Amino acid sequence: MSRRRLIVFAVVVVVQLAVVLGWVASVERHLATGRPLVLAVEGRDPRDLLRGDYVTLAFPFERLEGLTVPDGLEEGDAAYVVFDTTAEPAEAVAMVAENPGLVPGRLALRVRVEGPQRVTAPNLTRFFVPEGAGRPLEDDIRDAAVTLVVAVDDDGAGVVRQLRVGGTVVADTRLFP
Amino acid sequence: MATRVDLEALIDDWIARGLVAAEHRETLVSEAAARDGRGRGSMLLALLGSGLIVLAVVAFLAAQWQEMSPLARLALMIVGMLGADVAAVWRLRGHGADDPLGQGALLIGAGAFGGALILVSQTYHLVGDWRDLALIWGVGALAVCLAARSRAVWWLALGLLTAWATGVAVEGTMPALGALVVLACAAWPVVRWRLAAETVPLQLALLAWASAWIIGLETPETLAIPAAVQALAWAVALRADDGRRFWVGPIRGFNILATFAVALLAGGVGGLFDEPIDLGPAAAGAVTLLSGAAIAIVWTSSRTPREEAGALTLLALLIGAWPWLDYGAGLMVWLPPAVLLAASALLALGATHTGRRGGLSMALVAFVAEAAIVYLSPSFGLLASSAFFLAGGVVLGLIAGRRLTLERRELTP
Numbered sequence: 001m002s003r004r005r006l007i008v009f010a011v012v013v014v015v016q017l018a019v020v021l022g023w024v025a026s027v028e029r030h031l032a033t034g035r036p037l038v039l040a041v042e043g044r045d046p047r048d049l050l051r052g053d054y055v056t057l058a059f060p061f062e063r064l065e066g067l068t069v070p071d072g073l074e075e076g077d078a079a080y081v082v083f084d085t086t087a088e089p090a091e092a093v094a095m096v097a098e099n100p101g102l103v104p105g106r107l108a109l110r111v112r113v114e115g116p117q118r119v120t121a122p123n124l125t126r127f128f129v130p131e132g133a134g135r136p137l138e139d140d141i142r143d144a145a146v147t148l149v150v151a152v153d154d155d156g157a158g159v160v161r162q163l164r165v166g167g168t169v170v171a172d173t174r175l176f177p
Numbered sequence: 178m179a180t181r182v183d184l185e186a187l188i189d190d191w192i193a194r195g196l197v198a199a200e201h202r203e204t205l206v207s208e209a210a211a212r213d214g215r216g217r218g219s220m221l222l223a224l225l226g227s228g229l230i231v232l233a234v235v236a237f238l239a240a241q242w243q244e245m246s247p248l249a250r251l252a253l254m255i256v257g258m259l260g261a262d263v264a265a266v267w268r269l270r271g272h273g274a275d276d277p278l279g280q281g282a283l284l285i286g287a288g289a290f291g292g293a294l295i296l297v298s299q300t301y302h303l304v305g306d307w308r309d310l311a312l313i314w315g316v317g318a319l320a321v322c323l324a325a326r327s328r329a330v331w332w333l334a335l336g337l338l339t340a341w342a343t344g345v346a347v348e349g350t351m352p353a354l355g356a357l358v359v360l361a362c363a364a365w366p367v368v369r370w371r372l373a374a375e376t377v378p379l380q381l382a383l384l385a386w387a388s389a390w391i392i393g394l395e396t397p398e399t400l401a402i403p404a405a406v407q408a409l410a411w412a413v414a415l416r417a418d419d420g421r422r423f424w425v426g427p428i429r430g431f432n433i434l435a436t437f438a439v440a441l442l443a444g445g446v447g448g449l450f451d452e453p454i455d456l457g458p459a460a461a462g463a464v465t466l467l468s469g470a471a472i473a474i475v476w477t478s479s480r481t482p483r484e485e486a487g488a489l490t491l492l493a494l495l496i497g498a499w500p501w502l503d504y505g506a507g508l509m510v511w512l513p514p515a516v517l518l519a520a521s522a523l524l525a526l527g528a529t530h531t532g533r534r535g536g537l538s539m540a541l542v543a544f545v546a547e548a549a550i551v552y553l554s555p556s557f558g559l560l561a562s563s564a565f566f567l568a569g570g571v572v573l574g575l576i577a578g579r580r581l582t583l584e585r586r587e588l589t590p
Contacts, residue, residue: 001266001274005324005325005326006266008323008324009321009324009325012320012324013258013259013286015320016258016317016320016321017255017259019313019317020254020255020293020294020297023294023297024251024297027301031301052238052239052240052559053239053241054302123302123303124302126302127302128241128299128300130240130243131239131240131241131558159301159302159303160302173247173301175248175251175300176248
């Protein structure tokens with residue numbers, strides 16, 4: 001391996017390292033600075049070929065009960081579900097096309113429109129669990145005892161921060177809590 | 178490792194320049210080819226071992242072992258990636274660019290980069306899209322391939338980028354041109370370094386993408402796009418191999434794709450991708466007999482090339498053996514994968530020594546099948562699978578190192 005090739009290879013390795021650590025840093029920052037939103041959870045458990053077992057999370061607000069998709073939005077568009085954070089778990093109270101910004105007692109979560117009466121929350125639909133731990137968690141979810149704490153940033157993007165079963169934190173995603 | 182085409186071109190150049198007498202041409206070509214063949218055995222074992230270690234990493238991460246914190250796992254991935262890259266540089270600088278252990282270490286480093294990406298998305302429960310993960314991993318592997326001129330890492334990059342391109346083609350989430358540009362980047366080393374053997378997998382990749390595009394088609398007029406892709410594939414083959422394999426690539430690409438489709442179908446029928454199906458001894462025996470008949474047909478047909486015959490034989494054997502796997506218990510469950518691992522190593526050694534391409538194909542298919550069985554079958558836990566892959570990878574690496582030492586001693590005057 002020539003000296004020039006060695007330098008190019010070293011640059012590639014440094015870039016790879018920067019991609020991994022930069023990704024970690026950006027998510028950690030999101031988790032540290034995002035405002036907490038507590039959501040009720042529904043779910044089931046399949047397996048991802050690369051990342052192992054996970055529980056598919058579903059949320060009551062995704063069915064848009066009592067809410068409507070704003071006019072002009074189509075499938076695949078981004079929208080915001082506004083939650084009343086004074087309740088726990090938080091309650092969806094409105095759906096809007098633009099981020100309403102900071103409002104006391106309210107928090108807007110960015111979602112993806114899937115149909116006239118259906119939305120999904122990107123990055124909140126899978127919760128990875130140790131091999132074989134999916135079914136017990138599924139049972140807990142069926143008993144309506146599970147809530148998810150989501151860190152929401154200023155753009156409305158949500159990242160999973162904690163999973164709680166019966167009010168007890170069973171998983172915290174932060175590497176540096 | 179030069180191809181025979183590269184070698185002949187080099188010797189012809191020496192003859193034209195008066196450095197070598199023309200009557201020595203055939204002797205030189207056969208002597209160099211024999212030495213190259215000896216080196217291929219070590220390379221193959223080292224790469225199979227590295228592939229197993231990458232699989233061990235993926236299985237370990239997928240298991241989400243709770244005895245180790247996510248931070249410790251991330252540190253392990255990063256240290257592993259840097260350690261493998263440093264080891265690769267040390268080996269490649271000391272033993273040349275074709276050193277099997279150096280190339281194997283590069284592959285492990287590129288695999289650990291993917292492992293770190295998988296771990297981050299898993300730790301933070303970032304669903305994203307597996308296609309995005311494959312794209313970032315594939316681009317990272319391609320960069321390593323170009324920087325270190327590694328054919329081994331090129332295979333990893335091609336696999337990942339093909340997975341991404343076919344995924345976005347089926348979903349229709351990416352313009353065709355974008356996917357094609359990325360695949361063209363993967364084709365660049367093949368053209369630039371004139372890698373004759375790599376034209377077949379490259380064409381297979383383009384064919385897979387074109388097939389995915391057809392699946393995602395909405396109007397028949399766009400059939401022109403896969404046709405254009407095939408034209409591009411042939412052009413690449415022509416450029417990379419001086420026209421010697423102009424038709425061989427596409428034809429064998431179709432053969433391999435058809436074989437793969439049969440394997441997938443058999444896997445689906447045999448319950449490989451779902452809960453295991455208990456066929457019962459009578460049905461399992463019938464499947465085994467059918468597989469035996471398929472092997473007999475493949476080997477007695479004069480129209481089947483030896484490479485495909487070898488691969489098809491192994492597939493037929495696996496289809497036949499699959500129903501019997503569930504009759505094992507405890508350590509017995511691990512017996513078939515261990516036998517397959519040993520068989521692939523022995524076949525690789527024997528085939529590279531004697532130049533039998535059918536045997537080499539059997540070795541490669543045995544390796545892939547063994548990995549698929551252990552990783553996908555619900556009979557094996559992920560942590561145990563990871564330990565098995567790691568042990569297999571280390572054993573193959575040690576054998577490759579020992580063989581390399583013996584080969585070098587043999588070649589030293």
